[in-house]
Amino acid sequence: MTDLIESRRAMTTQRQRAAVILSAAMFAAVVLVATALVGGYRINLTPSEPLGLWRIVPLHRPVAVNDLVFICPPETAEMREARARGYLRSGSCPGGVAPLIKTVIAVSGQHVEIGVCVSVDGRLIASSNFAPRDGKGRRLMPFPSGDIPPGYVFLHSSFPGSYDSRYFGPLPASGILGLAQEVLTLAP
Numbered sequence: 001m002t003d004l005i006e007s008r009r010a011m012t013t014q015r016q017r018a019a020v021i022l023s024a025a026m027f028a029a030v031v032l033v034a035t036a037l038v039g040g041y042r043i044n045l046t047p048s049e050p051l052g053l054w055r056i057v058p059l060h061r062p063v064a065v066n067d068l069v070f071i072c073p074p075e076t077a078e079m080r081e082a083r084a085r086g087y088l089r090s091g092s093c094p095g096g097v098a099p100l101i102k103t104v105i106a107v108s109g110q111h112v113e114i115g116v117c118v119s120v121d122g123r124l125i126a127s128s129n130f131a132p133r134d135g136k137g138r139r140l141m142p143f144p145s146g147d148i149p150p151g152y153v154f155l156h157s158s159f160p161g162s163y164d165s166r167y168f169g170p171l172p173a174s175g176i177l178g179l180a181q182e183v184l185t186l187a188p
Contacts (some may be wrong), residue, residue, distance in 0.1 A: 085136075
């Protein structure tokens with residue numbers, strides 16, 4: 001009988017140790033994630049840019065062409081449809097989507113033409129072919145060509161399957177969280 005009691009005490013002690021270790025590990029993980037988010041670190045799991053750890057660097061100047069930025073898309077019908085189709089991942093931006101990492105290829109006042117590929121002020125953009133259908137065969141519509149309005153930016157990614165301004169048009173520059181800086185990445 002004494003052996004049984006001692007055996008139960010030993011199991012209880014082991015369970016308590018396991019619970020303390022598990023709780024400490026979970027607490028450390030939560031603190032690590034919170035610190036990373038507050039510090040501007042994000043993990044990119046999409047092939048539009050290299051996979052891995054990125055950092056949002058504050059932008060203390062007006063956004064410019066060729067800036068690689070983190071941007072929150074606005075809550076629009078196009079973005080809700082993009083989310084429903086699986087083009088956007090879940091995250092902390094309005095509408096529950098993750099920030100996009102894209103290159104600014106046009107700013108306010110520039111003219112964008114979308115045909116077989118994209119041109120800005122008559123200059124063809126490399127790797128900007130328009131895809132009339134997505135990977136599942138669903139129809140994609142191009143953004144109507146035109147001038148970029150004040151306070152907006154036109155975004156692009158050279159990844160062939162990227163969902164960018166070719167399809168959803170210019171986005172408000174006010175959604176820019178900062179410059180996108182690679183920390184530890186792996187090119188797809």
